[in-house]
Amino acid sequence: QQQVKQSPQSLIVQKGGISIINCAYENTAFDYFPWYQQFPGKGPALLIAIRPDVSEKKEGRFTISFNKSAKQFSLHIMDSQPGDSATYFCAASMWGQNFVFGPGTRLSVLP
């Protein structure tokens, strides 16, 4: 119930393409869904986050789509750039506690 599943494990995209990473959860008490970006040797950085009262949130080239009934959410990176190559983690929490990360997706954007 506390688990967050994430797919794919790795993703290769051409420059300018769309990167899509999917996550799924079981616990309906989760109320906060952030995405983190992590470069090698660095700590995770908050990229974008959504709460279950909205179905989509967009910030620049990054969009979260949220499907409450399916208990799924996804990250779309438009016009992917080589600088976006990193590991992406989805996460979920309940009222700020019980913070759970997905296993991560390694994104490589080819020039």
Add this chain to the structure above:
Amino acid sequence: DTEVTQTPKHLVMGMTNKKSLKCEQHMGHRAMYWYKQKAKKPPELMFVYSYEKLSINESVPSRFSPECPNSSLLNLHLHALQPEDSALYLCASSQVLSGTYNEQFFGPGTRLTVL
């Protein structure tokens, strides 16, 4: 200042050594966290402090001892570690432990190697 700083960046220690990791934030956050991250894995929560009091201990072995001397500082004292404890240790902070404003901000981590 929107940064979480961690020192040292790298640490190599023997199994009999005692060392400490330090974390600092000046964002006025009242919740601070220690995570352990192994290669190609997500961060795993170890400890959470809320208003300088230990709120969560995720069954971490006693060879890891956290300390929160004030609202800006978080330490992790290490003693008699094992080689399998080698990992990236991440500190994070958030405005409060629970509620709406719970975005966590991570530091760059300390890369620990236990010989």
